[in-house]
Amino acid sequence: MGMNHLILALVPLSCLFSFSTSTSTSTPPSYSYHYSFSHSSSSAPSAAFNAHFSKSSGTRMDQTFNKLPTLPTNNVDPGLQQICKDTDHPVECISNIVPFLGHSKFVAEPVSVLKLEIQAMDNKVKEAIDKATKLMQDQSTQKLTASCLETCLDSYKSILDSDKRVLDALSLHDVYQVSMELSSNIENVQTCEDAFLEANIKSPNIQMDSVIRKMISNTLAIGVDKVHF
Numbered sequence: 001m002g003m004n005h006l007i008l009a010l011v012p013l014s015c016l017f018s019f020s021t022s023t024s025t026s027t028p029p030s031y032s033y034h035y036s037f038s039h040s041s042s043s044a045p046s047a048a049f050n051a052h053f054s055k056s057s058g059t060r061m062d063q064t065f066n067k068l069p070t071l072p073t074n075n076v077d078p079g080l081q082q083i084c085k086d087t088d089h090p091v092e093c094i095s096n097i098v099p100f101l102g103h104s105k106f107v108a109e110p111v112s113v114l115k116l117e118i119q120a121m122d123n124k125v126k127e128a129i130d131k132a133t134k135l136m137q138d139q140s141t142q143k144l145t146a147s148c149l150e151t152c153l154d155s156y157k158s159i160l161d162s163d164k165r166v167l168d169a170l171s172l173h174d175v176y177q178v179s180m181e182l183s184s185n186i187e188n189v190q191t192c193e194d195a196f197l198e199a200n201i202k203s204p205n206i207q208m209d210s211v212i213r214k215m216i217s218n219t220l221a222i223g224v225d226k227v228h229f
Contacts, residue, residue, distance in 0.1 A: 079108035096120035110226035152192035
């Protein structure tokens with residue numbers, strides 16, 4: 001009889017432990033990729049990273065998209081906002097694409113959005129090439145600056161080459177190649193930045209490079225997280 005009481009006492013206790021374990025091991029939220037261009041070697045997520053991808057990030061994203069009424073996005077497929085919402089720079093993601101839409105109705109899906117983001121990025125990279133070339137030809141440009149710009153020119157051209165291979169890979173439904181080429185753009189833009197960092201001088205293309213970095217981050221997030229064949 002004493003043994004029966006002991007068993008009855010243990011059963012609810014085990015249920016309690018089971019319930020406690022199940023509630024403490026709930027499935028963690030799924031986060032999109034975050035690509036950092038900082039020189040920090042720390043592998044721990046930054047406070048900004050945690051805040052950006054916290055469970056309350058939905059509110060943060062809604063606040064971000066409140067900036068969008070200044071853009072002509074009324075006729076844009078809602079899917080575009082949904083795709084861009086999961087990138088690190090959602091406002092830039094949409095603003096980069098809107099100029100290419102014209103008056104035609106655009107049905108957003110990951111591949112078409114990625115192609116337009118790449119087109120926008122290539123245009124910006126070509127602007128950077130033109131500016132760097134003119135600065136290098138300017139007699140007033142210091143030799144050290146010109147040398148760094150030459151490194152950047154190579155990096156810019158490598159980005160254009162990688163983007164062309166991305167488009168080819170998309171036509172072949174080669175997701176692995178898409179990911180590899182988009183990832184290589186991180187190294188390309190970093191090589192340009194490192195040239196000026198090591199020379200301890202400020203890049204005359206710093207603002208344009210910042211825009212390109214955001215574009216690379218967005219294309220990589222879309223290409224890796226969204227494109228599936």
